[in-house]
Amino acid sequence: MIIANPDGSSPYTVPAYQFITVTNNKVSWVVPNDVPTGSKKWFYKTYSNERTPVNVTIVPFTKVTTGYDINFANESSIESNKNQIVNKFGALHKAWGGYANGGVVGDNVYFQDGKLVLEAHGDWYDGTVQGVNRDGTPKIHTIQGDPVWGDDPKLGQDWTNRVGCCIVSKDYHGFGRYLFRTKITQLLGCTPAVWLFWYSETYPELPEYEELLEEGLKREGGFSDGYYVVLNQEIDIEMPSHLAMGVFNGWLEVESNVIFFDINPQYHIGIQNDTQSSANNGLWKYNGAGNPNLRTNWTKVSTVVNPVYQPSFDNFKCNTWISETGSGSGYRFKDPSIPDTQNDEVYLANLTPIGQAANDDAFHDYEFRWYKDRVEFYFDGVLKQTNTSFIPDIPGRLTIGPWFPSATSDSVAPWLPSPLKAWAGSNTGNGLASWNYQKFIIDRILFEPYDDITAGGSNRLIGESYPFDGIRQISL
Secondary structure (H helix, E strand, O other): OEEEOOOOOOOEEOOHHHEEEEOOOOEEEOOOOOOOOEEEEEEOEOOOOEOOOEEEEEOOOOOOOOOEEEEOOOHHHHHHHHHHHHHHEEEEOEOOOOOOOOOEOHHHEEEEOOEEEEEEEOOOOOOOOOOEOOOOOEOEOOOOOEOOOEOOOOOOOEOOOOEEOOEEEEEEEOOEEEEEEEEOOOOOOOEEEEEEEEEEEEOOOOOHHHHHHHOOOOEEEEOOOEEEEEEEEEEEEEOOEOOEEEEEEOHHHHHHHEEEOOOOOOOEEEEEOOOOOHHHOEEEEEOOOOOOOOHHHEEEEEOOOOOOOOOEOOEEEEEEEOOOOOOOOOEEEOOOOOOOOOOOOOEEEEEEEOOOOOOOOOOEEEEEEEOOOOEEEEEOOEEEEEEOOOOOOOOEEEEEEEEOOOOOOOOOOOOOOOOOOOOOOOOOOOOOOOOOEEEEEEEEEEEEEOOHHHHOOOOOOOOOOOOOOOEEEOOO
């Protein structure tokens, strides 16, 4: 594979280890860091022939250096606000979060009464907006002849339920202050969220592969399809949330078989089936000091264990990621084959009390401040959580919108979400979003970039594996 200037001069041969896929229909490869940017021509050359050159442009990976404040409260700036959204953001058109949802689509993004509205369609939605699959293709109900559950009752129909939407920035954002004034969705069943996201897959042919393994990241994939290592750089605010970072069978299990790594004064655990005393069952909060394996360093705050499927809008998730394996819970069980000091986690989902119900039909400020060594999370200007583990350092795309966590299980039909895995909750207790539609209303989006001194360091500037995956133009 050759990259050259438009006139054919200064040819650069891409090393074989930079190739990811070479088939009759597809060639994918990583642009080496030392290839000059600008207009180039690209062609594939073998011993017997040379393919017709293709004109390409190689651009450097950059981040936003100028801040902005899109304030929808200013009625005189409605058209300006619309233009800024269209110019700075695209609409995501893809799916994730389990089979039993229709992803996110641009049709659910619109303006109303001078505000940006991001709409979510629940299980009672009876309209025509169609969801999508992971690859962005239109989704239909396809499950037929399941050995336990038979045919999907909507077999052959368009998938129109559990469909959300997200706007995503066209440019990458680095260290800085991010503030969102929003009125969140009011009922359980979907998660209104704001996050930064950057994703890369590294394969064994690339020199960085071994470096990432040495840093402690885990390989994914398999022998038949190939192994790879994921860098997943991400910061999230997600709602609603439960509080129990883990649920344990009695205090004896905590004292003898649990190793805590990432623990803070907002850390909660659930105790159930305690054989010493039923009074120990419930939700416990860490006191902020001392050995977390000792019950004397915890305070019981509720008789309700509060597991994953019992979330509340009184809480939010404050997440930081550098990859995607592990549990994100800040602890693990002891394993004789692993040293007690070994921490295999690569992300942390800090489940954090807000101090009030955020689904009160009012606008509130959600904010995070991203520094080199930490991320601070705020609600209405009050610091609620500080993450110091698994802090990203690569700029990401800013994403805002409601989506549907929809993991399935063998206990329910495969086209339905599992009630016990529905971490966005259900107002009817069956895992379903039992409503027609809800609105996630945006009143302000503010970004203030930090210089290196304020941030305490500089961002790494590295390109993504799939930089344009699922991004489409917004039409307002």
